[in-house]
Amino acid sequence: MSNIFDKCQKDVALAPYTTLKIGGNAEYFFEPESVKELADFIKNKPQNINITILGEGSNSLISDNGISGIVIHLNKLSNVKVDGVNVIAEAGATSGKTARSAREASLTGIEFLCGIPGSIGGALAMNAGAYGYQTADNLISVDVITNTGKLKTMQPDEIGFEYRKTGLPNGWIFISATFKLKHGNKDDIRNQMRKINKERVTSQPINMPSSGSWFKNSDEHGSAWKITEKAGCRGMRVGNAQVSEKHANFFVNLGGATSADMEELSQKVENKIKEKLGIKMHREVKALGKNSE
């Protein structure tokens, strides 16, 4: 294989690849055209180089100083296939496209994914969920590439799915997911998806740059938005980073906010919650890049 860096673009601005519209540059940026190309790339990369996988960037806060090493963006691996009651989605397919493909085949079980604005790889990595459902629920297998470039099919119980996290070893990459669904009525599925999207428009600032829920909910203390609200954090602001007026667990970019603004806002909110309610919050949004490498 030719030098792997020949396949990369250099110094690519990452903010446009995120829903927060924040972040510096990727030192190297690679968009594989096929699973084989990605596996070969991983096999041939220098061992100690930093690799970061980016899906739709809807749960990521990228450092203002960018990301060193290689950022791999999987958007070209975006096929979704329906085979009987199984829906097989590549990691770069959006969750929305996957949910709509199921609907078109009158298959029910992943309607909740229609409102989650990320990729299937990101949905797996975050075990994304809503309305009582999570990505792992209807999953029967996933394909991954290991950190040495080997392709492997795994069962969900080998992945260690938990609330908004998995036990996938560091450096392994989700390549595709197979969901086993049930036959349903297409109109009912469509209506359910419309209902979900309507609820989101009503309750979330979806027309503003954000990364969805900032903090995780807690078994012990309940919904993160209720905690944030109770501590009086709605509307708090650092520069142009703000705790949304519409949803107290969404941090929004009012325009030109930096990753440093978001970090400072988060710290202030965390401190206020700790001080007022004695609760330690845990972030759902992933910090990617130089400050967290």
Ligand SMILES: Cc1cc2nc3c(=O)[nH]c(=O)nc-3n(C[C@H](O)[C@H](O)[C@H](O)COP(=O)(O)OP(=O)(O)OC[C@H]3O[C@@H](n4cnc5c(N)ncnc54)[C@H](O)[C@@H]3O)c2cc1C
């Ligand atoms: C308006 C809005 C609403 C949202 N609502 C919800 C919701 O209801 N429920 C919910 O759970 N989330 C929600 N989110 C958060 C986000 O959409 C989900 O977590 C989504 O699944 C992330 O996917 P992504 O492709 O954007 O991930 P990214 O942000 O690109 O990546 C997230 C993490 O996953 C890793 N990753 C991505 N792809 C792979 C891969 N192929 N293999 C290994 N690791 C990978 C990244 O390295 C990173 O650590 C919302 C976000 C927004 C902006």
